[in-house]
Amino acid sequence: MPLAHARLKDGAAQSAGRGLAFQPPSRDRLPMSMLLQLQRLAGNRAVADLIGTPPRASVQRVTLGWQGADDDSWNKGAETITAEGKKGAPGDEGVLRIPVGGIAAGQAGSVKGEEGGDSDPNIHQPKDWKPSKPGEKYRVAVSSVTGESVGSKDGGQAIVIVPQGLARGPVDVLVHLHGHTIGYRQAKHGKGKPAPPRDILYARSDQQLLAASKAGWPMIGILPQGAFFSQFGPGGQLGVNVDAYVNDVFGLGLKELGGTTPGRVTLSGWSGAGLGIT
Numbered sequence: 001m002p003l004a005h006a007r008l009k010d011g012a013a014q015s016a017g018r019g020l021a022f023q024p025p026s027r028d029r030l031p032m033s034m035l036l037q038l039q040r041l042a043g044n045r046a047v048a049d050l051i052g053t054p055p056r057a058s059v060q061r062v063t064l065g066w067q068g069a070d071d072d073s074w075n076k077g078a079e080t081i082t083a084e085g086k087k088g089a090p091g092d093e094g095v096l097r098i099p100v101g102g103i104a105a106g107q108a109g110s111v112k113g114e115e116g117g118d119s120d121p122n123i124h125q126p127k128d129w130k131p132s133k134p135g136e137k138y139r140v141a142v143s144s145v146t147g148e149s150v151g152s153k154d155g156g157q158a159i160v161i162v163p164q165g166l167a168r169g170p171v172d173v174l175v176h177l178h179g180h181t182i183g184y185r186q187a188k189h190g191k192g193k194p195a196p197p198r199d200i201l202y203a204r205s206d207q208q209l210l211a212a213s214k215a216g217w218p219m220i221g222i223l224p225q226g227a228f229f230s231q232f233g234p235g236g237q238l239g240v241n242v243d244a245y246v247n248d249v250f251g252l253g254l255k256e257l258g259g260t261t262p263g264r265v266t267l268s269g270w271s272g273a274g275l276g277i278t
Contacts, residue, residue, distance in 0.1 A: 062252035063101035066157050066185070066225075067109075068148040073186040074197050075099040075148060075159075081206040085196055095210045095221075096256060097199075098160045099184075103252070105244040106156010106224055107231055110149040115139040116228040119272075120181040121202075122146075142228055148185040150227050156234070159184050159199055160249060160257075161206055161221030163213035168259035172219045172266070175242055176205055177232065179270030183225045199223055203270070219266075220257070222249050230272050242267060 066075040078098045080088035088094040116123050117137050122145050129138045151157050176199075178184065184197045199205040209221045224240055226232035232240035246262050 062254055063152050063154065064098070066099045066101065066148050067152045068146075069099070069186065070147065072194055073148070074194065074200070075184070075186055081161075081200060081210070083207055083210055085200045085204065085207055093164070093210075095164065095206050095213065096162045097206055098162065098254065098256065099157065100160055100249070100252060100254065101152030101157045102154045103151075103156035103158055103224075103245065103248050105233065105241055105248045106151055106158065107226055107233060107236070108151040108155050109153055110151075111142075111227045111231065111236070114142040114150070114227055116142045116145065116180070116182060119179065120145070120228070122182060122187040142182055144188075146182050146185040146187055150183075150225060150231075155248075156232070156245075157225040158245075158249060159197075159221070159223040159225070160254065161199075161209050161223070162254075162256045163209060163218045163220075166218055166220075166256070166260065169261065170263035171260045172217070172264045173246055173262050174205075174209065174219050174221045174266050174268065175246065176203065176221065176223050177230070177240070177267075177269035177273035178203075178223070178226065179272040180229050181270070182228060184223055185225065220260070222246060 065077050066073070069075045074087075074097075076099075078096055080090075080092055080094040081097045082088045082092055082094040117139050118125065123140055125138050126140060131138075149157070178198060181198060184199050186194055186197055189195065195201060200207070205221055205223060209219055212219055222245070224232045224245060226240070227236070230238055232238075232245075242265065246265060250257055250260070250262055
């Protein structure tokens with residue numbers, strides 16, 4: 001019998017002829033080389049089933065689209081992003097950019113009194129502003145620059161970037177944290193189409209993950225949305241618990257991540273992004 005088919009339902013002991021109870025093999029009795037081979041061939045789920053450990057169930061609570069996103073926002077729904085950083089048509093080569101909410105390890109809702117400054121190119125010094133002391137920097141309400149919230153009502157928000165043709169099983173993950181900016185929220189604009197958000201226009205995360213996938217190194221991108229000064233975690237926590245955040249995103253129930261599990265995780269970020277990473 002192929003290893004991938006050697007599964008025990010829910011890890012429970014199964015009756016096997018003559019009323020005898022069949023016990024799942026212990027991890028201690030299986031050579032590590034066999035477990036690693038099974039993981040490569042059939043994924044973590046097969047290993048969990050074989051040794052009797054029930055897999056973590058999908059929570060199925062994903063929220064697509066970001067809170068406060070206008071109809072023309074890049075964060076209204078999933079879009080294919082091309083190598084040129086443009087929205088692709090059906091069938092175009094690119095990566096799928098998915099704005100999601102409901103992440104328990106993230107910052108939920110809006111941040112009362114959220115302010116930002118000149119570290120974001122969308123924020124400019126007010127004409128009537130004057131410093132009250134030497135070295136003072138101006139601050140403006142972030143709500144005057146973007147109408148989108150930091151999080152959704154039921155959890156944090158993030159951009160999930162998925163390459164086309166993603167294979168089942170463990171997959172490498174890039175977690176990229178924005179610095180002291182409005183993050184990946186859509187900036188307010190006048191007439192015409194809105195400019196792409198930060199991950200496309202400045203960090204070029206989507207385009208780089210597309211290039212990596214084409215080169216044979218497919219990675220999932222997870223871009224947590226935080227408050228202006230790197231508050232990514234619940235309750236205004238600085239930084240983010242990366243392990244919890246990644247596991248929560250994979251547990252949202254996104255169909256594009258079906259059959260995949262987190263593999264190696266790479267962290268990156270702009271200046272100011274690393275506070276409180278655990």
